[in-house]
Amino acid sequence: MRGREVWTRRRLWVGVGGAALVVLAVTLRRVSGEHGGQVQYDGPAFVVSVVGVMVSVAALLVDVLRRTDAPPEPGVVLRQTADALAEAVRVQWAQEARLRRLQDPKPLNVRWRWADRLLTDDTRNIRRGRPVPEPRPGDNCLASIATAFEEVPSRRMVVLGSPGSGKSVLAVCCTLDLLRKRTPGTAVPVIFPLAAWDPGTTALRAWLVERIVAEYRPLAATTDGTVLAQALLDAGLIAPVLDGFDELPPALYGTGMRRLNAELDDGMPVLVTSRTTAWRSTVACSDVLTGAEVLELLPLDFAEAKSYLERTARPLRGPGDRRTTVWTPVLDSLQEDSRTPAAGALLQILTNPLMVALARTVYGDVSRDPQELLDDPRFGTTAGIEEHLLDAFVPAAFGDGGVDSRWRAADARRWLAWLARELERRETKRLAWWELYLCVPRALRVVAPALLAQALTFVLAVPILLSSVGGDVFVSDDRPSLAANLVGNLVGFAGGLALLLPMSAARREGRTALPRQLTVCMATAAIATLGYTLAGGSVQFGLQFGTVTDGWVAELFSGAVFGVLIALYFGVAGLARHAVPLGLPWAGSPAGRLAAQAGGGLLALAGLVIVRPWLFGHGLGVWPMVAGALCFVAALCLWAAARRQGGRTAVSHAGEGRIARRFVTGLLHGWAVCLLVGMAAGGTVGAVGYALSAVETSRAPDLDGRRLGKWSHQETPGGVRTVESSTEIAGVLVYPHGGARLTAYPHGSHPPSCDQKCESFDTRVTFRVAQGDLRILVDGHTAADAVNMLPELPEQSRTWLAQSAARHPLDRFLLPGAMGGVLIALIGGPASGLYRALSTPSDLIRAASPQVTLRTDRMASLSRSGVVAVMTGGVCVLLAWVFASRGGLDHVAAQMWVPMGTAALALTAWGQLAVARIWLALTRRLPWRLMTFLDEAHRRGVLRQSGAHYEFRHLRMQQRLASATEVPQEDPRTTASTA
Numbered sequence: 001m002r003g004r005e006v007w008t009r010r011r012l013w014v015g016v017g018g019a020a021l022v023v024l025a026v027t028l029r030r031v032s033g034e035h036g037g038q039v040q041y042d043g044p045a046f047v048v049s050v051v052g053v054m055v056s057v058a059a060l061l062v063d064v065l066r067r068t069d070a071p072p073e074p075g076v077v078l079r080q081t082a083d084a085l086a087e088a089v090r091v092q093w094a095q096e097a098r099l100r101r102l103q104d105p106k107p108l109n110v111r112w113r114w115a116d117r118l119l120t121d122d123t124r125n126i127r128r129g130r131p132v133p134e135p136r137p138g139d140n141c142l143a144s145i146a147t148a149f150e151e152v153p154s155r156r157m158v159v160l161g162s163p164g165s166g167k168s169v170l171a172v173c174c175t176l177d178l179l180r181k182r183t184p185g186t187a188v189p190v191i192f193p194l195a196a197w198d199p200g201t202t203a204l205r206a207w208l209v210e211r212i213v214a215e216y217r218p219l220a221a222t223t224d225g226t227v228l229a230q231a232l233l234d235a236g237l238i239a240p241v242l243d244g245f246d247e248l249p250p251a252l253y254g255t256g257m258r259r260l261n262a263e264l265d266d267g268m269p270v271l272v273t274s275r276t277t278a279w280r281s282t283v284a285c286s287d288v289l290t291g292a293e294v295l296e297l298l299p300l301d302f303a304e305a306k307s308y309l310e311r312t313a314r315p316l317r318g319p320g321d322r323r324t325t326v327w328t329p330v331l332d333s334l335q336e337d338s339r340t341p342a343a344g345a346l347l348q349i350l351t352n353p354l355m356v357a358l359a360r361t362v363y364g365d366v367s368r369d370p371q372e373l374l375d376d377p378r379f380g381t382t383a384g385i386e387e388h389l390l391d392a393f394v395p396a397a398f399g400d401g402g403v404d405s406r407w408r409a410a411d412a413r414r415w416l417a418w419l420a421r422e423l424e425r426r427e428t429k430r431l432a433w434w435e436l437y438l439c440v441p442r443a444l445r446v447v448a449p450a451l452l453a454q455a456l457t458f459v460l461a462v463p464i465l466l467s468s469v470g471g472d473v474f475v476s477d478d479r480p481s482l483a484a485n486l487v488g489n490l491v492g493f494a495g496g497l498a499l500l501l502p503m504s505a506a507r508r509e510g511r512t513a514l515p516r517q518l519t520v521c522m523a524t525a526a527i528a529t530l531g532y533t534l535a536g537g538s539v540q541f542g543l544q545f546g547t548v549t550d551g552w553v554a555e556l557f558s559g560a561v562f563g564v565l566i567a568l569y570f571g572v573a574g575l576a577r578h579a580v581p582l583g584l585p586w587a588g589s590p591a592g593r594l595a596a597q598a599g600g601g602l603l604a605l606a607g608l609v610i611v612r613p614w615l616f617g618h619g620l621g622v623w624p625m626v627a628g629a630l631c632f633v634a635a636l637c638l639w640a641a642a643r644r645q646g647g648r649t650a651v652s653h654a655g656e657g658r659i660a661r662r663f664v665t666g667l668l669h670g671w672a673v674c675l676l677v678g679m680a681a682g683g684t685v686g687a688v689g690y691a692l693s694a695v696e697t698s699r700a701p702d703l704d705g706r707r708l709g710k711w712s713h714q715e716t717p718g719g720v721r722t723v724e725s726s727t728e729i730a731g732v733l734v735y736p737h738g739g740a741r742l743t744a745y746p747h748g749s750h751p752p753s754c755d756q757k758c759e760s761f762d763t764r765v766t767f768r769v770a771q772g773d774l775r776i777l778v779d780g781h782t783a784a785d786a787v788n789m790l791p792e793l794p795e796q797s798r799t800w801l802a803q804s805a806a807r808h809p810l811d812r813f814l815l816p817g818a819m820g821g822v823l824i825a826l827i828g829g830p831a832s833g834l835y836r837a838l839s840t841p842s843d844l845i846r847a848a849s850p851q852v853t854l855r856t857d858r859m860a861s862l863s864r865s866g867v868v869a870v871m872t873g874g875v876c877v878l879l880a881w882v883f884a885s886r887g888g889l890d891h892v893a894a895q896m897w898v899p900m901g902t903a904a905l906a907l908t909a910w911g912q913l914a915v916a917r918i919w920l921a922l923t924r925r926l927p928w929r930l931m932t933f934l935d936e937a938h939r940r941g942v943l944r945q946s947g948a949h950y951e952f953r954h955l956r957m958q959q960r961l962a963s964a965t966e967v968p969q970e971d972p973r974t975t976a977s978t979a
Contacts, residue, residue, distance in 0.1 A: 240268075
């Protein structure tokens with residue numbers, strides 16, 4: 001808004017705020033007048049209302065008064081975004097140039113010439129009425145390629161060359177030169193490796209947008225309903241540098257060329273690199289690139305190669321104190337006599353820039369002498385020398401005994417060869433650390449997240465299990481039941497992940513997700529109910545629905561149901577089985593980071609409130625202590641993540657309003673889906689339980705007025721059935737908070753609520769079923785819920801009581817099932833909303849390296865998992881208090897909130913990398929310190945970085961390492977100890 005509109009809006013809202021303050025003042029005046037001039041606060045609610053109004057009005061006025069700047073025009077936003085992208089591209093490729101040692105001392109001065117005119121377009125389409133100046137003598141070299149590109153009127157150029165001729169290096173150098181010459185608001189050169197493009201199925205522009213978003217995640221944000229990357233491309237602010245046209249499948253060369261001509265806008269700058277043979281075959285079968293000038297890289301001059309090798313080799317003292325190098329006698333010999341096969345092959349090799357760079361590294365090792373290239377019969381051909389340099393490069397790169405000397409050359413070569421074979425198997429050049437999880441066997445990928453979550457849960461539970469109150473926390477009365485519960489949880493969670501989550505985010509099921517979730521959860525509920533009832537619980541299912549039951553069979557199915565529920569929550573939240581790196585949504589927003597830090601402070605304050613009795617010397621239960629510790633840990637992670645993200649971003653991922661909208665949307669979606677699925681599953685449980693119980697109790701004998709052992713049976717005219725003991729029965733009464741009904745447990749058990757008031761009893765008891773509701777009467781008058789007390793009765797007595805419950809299917813079966821569905825929704829909704837709000841693609845515009853991406857994902861994973869666990873715990877505690885009279889429903893907090901946090905951590909890219917690291921290290925495919933090794937391989941020039949990915953320095957190197965199946969083996973004991 002500008003001008004009059006701004007002042008109109010400001011006057012309007014200032015008037016609204018002033019009116020609100022006047023109403024507040026009048027209200028306070030009237031209250032004070034009614035009480036003799038003294039303001040009487042009508043309780044805490046009045047105080048809260050007054051303070052709330054004042055704060056709201058103040059916030060409104062501040063917000064209105066500070067919003068005086070007009071929003072930037074869309075074109076300004078795009079130009080600013082392009083400038084930020086240019087800086088990110090410059091930083092990314094300048095670092096890559098340093099690691100390739102292009103500045104040490106300078107790149108090889110490769111020369112070029114204009115290519116055959118049959119490979120280029122008509123000169124009228126290229127020149128567009130303007131002349132193309134011919135390069136002056138000496139200007140047709142690498143340093144002038146950016147100038148030559150800019151002087152072509154169409155701003156389109158194709159660079160051809162043989163394998164290893166320096167095309168990728170030229171693309172990097174040209175990109176950096178263009179960025180140095182770029183003026184603000186103009187097109188940004190961005191390198192796109194064409195090996196990742198499938199022109200047969202993907203449009204060029206769609207792929208370019210996809211790659212920009214993948215490399216620079218903030219450009220996935222939208223402006224005016226359009227993705228920023230798409231808007232930049234449409235506005236002509238992206239100048240694609242398409243590297244490696246020849247790396248497309250040969251059958252798709254023609255398709256790729258047709259897509260280039262059809263989808264590149266007129267006037268869009270573009271630079272393409274390709275092998276000469278591939279480009280010739282493409283032109284022969286399809287067309288030339290419209291408006292593109294074509295140049296061809298020439299073989300390296302011997303003088304340039306000689307100068308480069310001598311300048312970069314270690315110096316030696318020659319005759320007469322003349323400075324020489326290890327290359328001097330070899331190169332002098334080549335100048336004097338090049339007629340031998342070895343000399344001719346070496347001269348041919350030295351015309352290839354890649355081989356010259358490899359030779360520099362290989363013979364930079366003091367243990368090697370390049371004289372062998374002339375003396376050894378193995379090197380009589382160019383292929384022999386080339387394979388020798390490729391094979392020797394990795395040992396030479398890792399064999400200098402540098403700072404990171406723990407990586408032995410033989411181990412490094414073996415590990416890199418495995419990586420090369422894996423990339424060749426997947427037909428790709430790009431190595432992403434989060435995709436290493438796909439190397440794990442499929443069966444282990446299904447079970448691994450459940451195993452990791454179970455292990456983390458067990459680690460958190462160890463202090464409780466070892467403490468004297470461990471039995472007061474866990475609902476299982478014996479170790480077999482606890483083990484069965486853990487096994488069931490493992491199986492249920494693993495099966496739920498396999499059936500309820502899509503394989504990847506790109507393969508979301510859309511409309512089929514809800515039917516699948518309904519089917520899986522209803523089938524699980526039916527199987528669990530059937531298994532429990534057939535194991536001996538059919539006659540008492542209606543009597544104990546919702547209570548904690550004895551026996552390892554019940555615990556096994558209970559754990560399986562909990563595991564499927566946790567998988568359902570993450571499926572509703574939108575997670576996939578194969579995770580990708582994520583960040584936190586406040587990256588790039590100072591206000592968002594401040595809000596995140598404030599959230600961390602609130603979590604710390606909550607933890608302080610929880611452990612406050614312990615700070616004053618009072619006793620504190622185990623769960624409150626664990627909850628307080630978790631609040632502190634989550635607060636620390638949240639605060640650290642907010643601080644860490646703040647220094648690396650230039651473009652905000654999401655505003656605070658968008659985060660809130662995502663939370664509300666996720667909350668409502670989670671409530672709706674979980675309520676529907678939960679009530680369907682709960683209804684299935686009730687229906688199956690009722691059917692089996694009705695069939696079993698239909699054959700029950702009439703025990704009215706009869707006696708079985710020490711138990712007498714009686715039924716009143718109103719249908720109330722009682723079974724009374726004639727001897728004393730021992731047990732424990734638990735008095736919960738809030739005036740809820742008591743709960744009775746058998747003698748020798750460990751009630752999970754014994755941090756409350758407990759009282760032992762040893763007296764006569766009466767089991768009473770009225771309207772299908774089971775109660776136990778202690779001393780004939782104290783009514784309590786009976787938990788695990790039914791085994792005290794004879795089997796015929798239990799069947800007789802269950803027969804009465806089966807007459808009330810709605811109250812005893814279907815309504816408890818529906819209540820279970822409501823509980824599922826109340827827990828799943830907040831978890832889904834929170835996870836959706838705190839999940840955002842990882843920021844790569846300032847952290848364009850695999851290591852930084854991993855650190856960001858790790859911190860985001862810890863923060864998100866901690867916050868999800870705390871919120872789930874808070875919801876579960878509230879539900880446990882509300883449903884304290886519903887038997888086992890009050891134990892939901894002890895069985896849900898910790899697994900939710902650990903499962904959230906196991907389903908992150910960082911958690912899956914931990915699984916991949918363990919598997920690859922145990923199978924000796926890769927070292928345990930995987931990321932450190934990859935970073936070292938990058939530092940030593942074997943790998944290169946492309947955003948958050950690694951690539952081998954050259955495709956030829958990847959292919960050679962992949963073909964080297966016979967890797968030299970060391971002593972297994974020594975190799976294992978080193979790995």
